[in-house]
Amino acid sequence: MSLIPLLKLYNGVGAFFGVPAKTYLGIWLAHTGFGLPFAIYLLRSYIAGLPREIMESARIDGASDFEIFVKIVLPLSFPVLASFAIFQFLWVWNDLLVAMVFLGSGSSQLVLTGKLNALLGSRGGDWEILTTSAFVTIIVPLIVFFSLQRYFVRGLLAGSVKGG
Numbered sequence: 001m002s003l004i005p006l007l008k009l010y011n012g013v014g015a016f017f018g019v020p021a022k023t024y025l026g027i028w029l030a031h032t033g034f035g036l037p038f039a040i041y042l043l044r045s046y047i048a049g050l051p052r053e054i055m056e057s058a059r060i061d062g063a064s065d066f067e068i069f070v071k072i073v074l075p076l077s078f079p080v081l082a083s084f085a086i087f088q089f090l091w092v093w094n095d096l097l098v099a100m101v102f103l104g105s106g107s108s109q110l111v112l113t114g115k116l117n118a119l120l121g122s123r124g125g126d127w128e129i130l131t132t133s134a135f136v137t138i139i140v141p142l143i144v145f146f147s148l149q150r151y152f153v154r155g156l157l158a159g160s161v162k163g164g
Contacts, residue, residue, distance in 0.1 A: 082151030
């Protein structure tokens with residue numbers, strides 16, 4: 001329900017600023033717009049749960065707000081940032097609908113998932129090519145997940161053990 005009004009808004013703003021329609025910029029803006037509320041909610045909830053005493057101690061030691069953020073809040077937020085990065089990457093990687101709405105379905109405009117869908121053909125033949133391509137395209141999400149896995153697990157286990 002939100003894609004068509006978003007597309008109309010994008011085309012209107014794009015025409016005003018001279019950005020051509022049906023570009024990858026539209027997809028990037030759409031994914032940013034859809035991912036931003038989740039990012040704000042997730043990060044705000046996590047940062048609000050950080051102990052205030054740590055920040056008060058840093059302030060007493062003479063740290064500025066920027067130093068507190070860079071040296072304390074940001075390193076403590078790596079698990080939630082990794083979790084969000086994994087979820088957002090997987091959502092964007094597998095999203096065919098937004099790409100088709102913002103780019104169209106022409107052969108020169110298709111993204112990877114659209115090209116995989118086009119491999120099926122009109123009668124659903126060549127399924128072995130589709131299966132092989134799907135396995136090949138899963139390599140990039142696996143690399144992202146395994147590279148961020150330690151932060152993801154650390155974030156999941158952060159509140160499970162209470163120190164004494």
